[in-house]
Amino acid sequence: MEITGGEDVLPGPFRVAAAASLSIAAATLAAAELARLKGTEPGPVSVDTGHAAAAFRSERYLRVDGGLPPDAWQGLSGDYRAADGWVKLHCNYPHHGEAVRRALNVPDSREAVGEAVARRTAWDVQEAVIAEGGAAAAMRTRAQWLAHPQGQALAGAPLAEFTAIGPAPVPPPRPSTSDRPLGGIRVLELTHVIAGPVAGRVLSAHGADVLHIGAAHLPTLPMLAMDTGFGKRSAHLDLRTAAGRDRLWELVAEADVFVQSYRPGALAGLGFTAEKLAQASPGIVLVELDAYGWQGPWARRRGFDSLVQMAGGIAAETATGKPEPLPAQALDHATGWLAGAAAMTGLRRRALEGASLRARLSLARTGRWLDELGRTEGGAAEPDVTDLLEKTESGFGTLTHVRVPGILPGAMPYWAHGSPLPGADAAMFSSPAAA
Structure with a gap:
């Protein structure tokens, strides 16, 4: 190798x-x-x-x-400055945007969301959005994440x-x-x-x-x-x-x-x-x-890559005025x-x-x-x-x-065809049924 x-x-x-x-x-x-x-x-x-x-x-x-x-980034998604730091809202799916609006009691406006977030702590915004079925994460440092119960739960996990x-x-x-x-x-x-x-x-x-x-x-x-x-x-x-x-x-x-x-x-x-x-x-x-x-405690929590970067101390490590992904x-x-x-x-x-x-x-x-x-x-x-x-x-x-990375000379990886439209095929495998 x-x-x-x-x-x-x-x-x-x-x-x-x-x-x-x-x-x-x-x-x-x-x-x-x-x-x-x-x-x-x-x-x-x-x-x-x-x-x-x-x-x-x-x-x-x-x-x-x-x-x-x-x-892929849509709607109200983005980093918002809270009263004590930063919080990321993930609103690429419509129902997550609706959860943010319910949690903050605001209309579908980035300006309104920004004003509402600025009046609250990042943790409070995060938890309010999560409670409404949305997806959000306050920015933490590496040390804060390692000390958090969820960070500690990962310590022994393979x-x-x-x-x-x-x-x-x-x-x-x-x-x-x-x-x-x-x-x-x-x-x-x-x-x-x-x-x-x-x-x-x-x-x-x-x-x-x-x-x-x-x-x-x-x-x-x-x-x-x-x-x-x-x-x-x-x-x-x-x-x-x-x-x-x-x-x-x-x-x-x-x-x-x-x-x-x-x-x-x-x-x-x-x-x-x-x-x-x-x-x-x-x-x-x-x-x-x-x-x-x-x-x-967060085992059932909704999350995405950008939110885990915020929660897990990655976005804070090189932050210069705002989170750095x-x-x-x-x-x-x-x-x-x-x-x-x-x-x-x-x-x-x-x-x-x-x-x-x-x-x-x-x-x-x-x-x-x-x-x-x-x-x-x-x-x-x-x-x-x-x-x-x-x-x-x-x-x-x-x-x-x-193209597909990785060299396997005897069986090179490749894709047999391009991406289909969602739902374009019948719900069945293309290969023959087992005997």
Whole structure:
């Protein structure tokens, strides 16, 4: 395994480029092990740091028909100065914007929100928005986060926690003519935003049949659907209905991997618990992602990369008058790549040991890992990524995008097709049913 290139491809003191290289290397090495199980010699794995860093900013370089895609940051989203510091409000989804307006008792106006926030403490604003079902985070220093009960809950947590959710016989390989590492593997993906969709995108790059399940009544961010949908199918199911849940159970019975990134408890509340998933598909690998970790007082709290950066001391470290984010949505992307690696590791264990497994990861635990990597001087100039881009036709039009990073000579990763429009496909896998 070789990592090439220096870390000066991204600005800032955090070792984001190193985290990118390491997490992409983890996924590529996991794919190499699956290739060996299929009798393919994968060859020496390598990752270029510049390519990895560009992949961690893939949404920044995305173009559709030569133009910019719709901006993902919408509405009242942004950093606001409170009476004692800063608070970030995440309002990219309409219902989160409504929660902010209810919490602050203001109209749909950034000026009104700013005035209301300025009269209150950052913590008070955060908790008021959370109580209304919204998403917000007050800016804390690293020391404050490490002393916080949720920061302490992460101290003993592994980067990816594996547990068995039931014994299972080693399942026979699904018939497949593909010699790709994940050829014949079916993945059900119930995710949104970046981290979960990136995990599915990683698996599709190595040959998995990935079916993303969304819903027509739920909001989507077109730019992120364009950027993370490569190689997947996309279908809609309304899990509020018995028919929608029944169809999802039918798909679970056919799936090898189930990736979900909804708020902890949301899918379990509909009956899709880990134990029932393992009963429906013995040998399934369940990969779950959340924001703040799976233990502690914030385990069920809504969160996004930008909020975890605020809460976890990252945005405060180099703040000069206002919060300073990382040069990429690095917690999202790293967690997504590590989740892809966890899914493939689970599949290898399943093949060798026979078990239904669950892997859990969180943005906040990934943030702690990034902190533990130390600091670097960072780069200054915006890197030239021209040689890392390619064009692919999609349901949205012609997408210019960063190609898959990671070198696996015997089974190079690639996306078989571009991103589909949300809900464009039938709720079924594209690969043949198991015999």
